[in-house]
Amino acid sequence: MRRIVEVPVDGRSYSIHIGTGLLQDTCLWQSLIGNAQVFVISDDQVAGHWLPAVQQMLSAVDYEHYIMPAGEQHKSLEQFSRIMDRMMAGKRRRNGVVIALGGGVVGDLAGFVAATYQRGCAIIQVPTTLLAMVDSSVGGKTAINHPAGKNMIGAFHHPRAVIADLQTLTTLPAREFAAGMAEVIKYAVIKDREFLPWLEQHREALIRREPQVLMDAVARSCENKANIVSRDPTEQGERALLNLGHTFGHAIETELGYGSWLHGEAVATGIILACKLAERLGRLPDDSFRCRLQSLFNAFDLPVALPDDIDLTRLIEHMKLDKKNQRDEIRFVLPNANGDSDIVDGVPVAAVLDALQQRD
Template sequence: MATLNLDLGTRSYPIYIDSGLLNNTDLLSSHIHAKRVCIVSNDIVAPLYLESLKAKLTNFAVDEVILPDGEAEKSLANFDVIMSHLLANEHGRDTTLIALGGGVIGDITGFAAACYQRGINFIQIPTTLLSQVDSSVGGKTAINHPLGKNMVGAFYQPKAVFIDLDSLSTLPVREFNAGMAEVIKYGILGDKDFFIWLEENITAIKAGDKTVLAKMIETCCQCKADIVANDEKEAGNRALLNLGHTFGHAIESEQGYGVWLHGEAVATGMVLAAKLAVAMNLLEVSDLRRMENLISAFDLPIDAPKNMGFAEFMPHMRRDKKNIAGKLRFIIPTAIGKSEIRDDVTPETLQQIL
C-alpha cells in the first residue's frame, strides 16, 4: 500500500492507495472519530459497494443518502437533500460523512460537511479515476450553478482519502478515459518525465495493469499534495492545476452539465490552452502535437464543440474564479512539463484560436 501525506499542519491527512481498501475495515474505522456515519453515494455506485461497506462498519450507526448520477446532480437541490436528511435524522457535529463515488459525490459531500452545523468531518472514497487522481485530494468542495461550474463552494479538507484500485474495474471506459485527461494534465503542467512515461505506457494503462495504474495514481496524488501543501487556497501556484479548466468549464456550462464529461471538456481545454500558447509564441508546435496525440490516444476530444465560438466562450470565461480585477487569467503551457499563469491574453488572440 502506498501512503502519501498532505501536509497542512493540524489539518494534515493521509492518502491511501491500494487494492482492497474497501475491505480494510480497521484502517477506515481508525479515521472515523464518531458514533454515527452517513454515507453519500449515487444510484450507480451504491448498488456496487454500499451494502458491503455498511456491513463492515459494525461499530457505527450508519445511514445513507443516495443521489442520482451525473454532473447535473451537483446542484443546490441535492445539497438540500443531504442537509434535510442530516437534520431529519438528528445527526450532530460528531457525525462523519463518507463520500462514496466520483467527483460529483466527493464535491457535494465535502461541501455539505463544510456547511452542516458549521463543519463536520468527512472521508473521501473516490471510485472513478478522475476523482482518485484529482478531485478527492486538496479540499476543493462545491456545487454547480446554472451560470457557472463550482461557483458555490468552500475549501474544506477531508480526514483521509481511500483510493481502492479495484473500484476501477467497474468503471465504464468513457469515464476512465475522462479521468486520463486529469492524469495527462499533471505531465503537461509540471512533470515532463511523467508525460514521457505516459506516452510509453499507453497500452498498459488501457489494459488496466494494476502496477502501472498504482504508480500513475500515486504520481498524480503526490504532485497535487505538494502543490496544495504550499498553496491551499489557490493564492498562487495552485492555480496551475486549473490547466484546461478555463475553457473546459465554459464548455460544460454552455453545453449543459453532463453532456460533456468533465475530463472530456478539460482535454479539449488543454489543447485550446496549448493553441493559445502557440499563438503567443510561447510553445513549440511540436509540443502541441505531442499533447494532442497523447490526449487522442485515450479517445478524448481535442476540438471545441462546433456550436461554440468566441461569443459563446467569453461570458463563461469572464466569470472564471481565477480572474482578478476583471482581467482574464489563463494557465498556459510553455513546454511539456512547464506552465505559467498569464493575464496578458488579448481578445484578438482568443478570437483567433476559438
C-alpha cells in the same frame, strides 16, 4: 499492494491511501471512524457496486446513507438541500463523519455538505473514479454548480483521509476512465514533464487498467497535487496551476449543459486549447508539444476539438466568470517552452478567439 501519499496542510497532515482491497480493510476504517456517527453519500450508479462493502465496514456504528442521481447536473442546490434535510431529520451531530462514495460529483457535493453542516464536520473521501482519485478528492475543494457557472458555490474543506481503492475502477465505464486520464495527463504539463514519456510508454498498460501501472499513475498524480496544495491550500497563488485546461473546460461544460461532456473530456480539449493559445502568444515555439499531447489524448478516445456548432462568443463570456479571474481579465494557465506552465493574466480576447477558431 498499496501506497500512502501524505498531504501536509493547515498545520496537519492527512493521508491518501491507494491500493486494492481498501474497502474491506477493517483496521483502516476503524482508525478513521471509531464510534462516530456516519452519513454516507453516494449515487445510483456507484451504490449498487460498492455501497455494500462500505456498509459492512460500518455495521457496528450509527450509520445512514443517501443515494443521489448520478450526473454533473445533480451537483446542485436542490440536492444539497435534500441532503441537509435528511441529515437534520436524522439528528446527525457535528462530530460525526460524512463519507463521499463516488466520483467527482459526489465528492464535491458531499464535501460542501460536510463543510457547511453545523459549520463543519469531518469527511472521508472514497473516490470511485480515476478522475476523483487523482484530482477532486484531494486538496479540499468542495462545490456545487450554479446555472451561471460550474463550482460557483463552495468552500475549502480538507478531508480526514482519502481512500482510493483501485478495485472500484474495475466497474468504471471506459468513457469515465478516459476522462480521468485527462487529469492524469494534466500533471505531465504543469510541472512534471518527465511524467509525459512515462505515460506514453505505459499507455497500453493504462488502457488495460493493469493494477501496478494504475497505482503508479495515481500515486504520482496525487504526489504532484499534494506538493502544490501543501504550499497553497486555498489557491492564493501557485495552486491555480492545477486549473490547466479548466478555464476553457468549465466554459465548455457550462455552454453545452452540465453532463453533456464529462469534466475530463472538457479538460482534455481545454488543455489543447491552452496549447494553441500558448503558441499564439509565443510561449511555445511550435505545435510539436500540442501534437504529442493530442496523440496521447487520442489513445484514450478523448476529444481534442470543440463541437462545430458551439457559440464562441458565449464561451468567452463564460470564461469571464471564471473564479480565478482578477479584475476584468481572464486568467489562464498556459504551458511554456521550459517544460512547465505559468499563470498568465492580461491575455487579449482576440488571441483567445483566435485559438478557439483554429480547427487543426
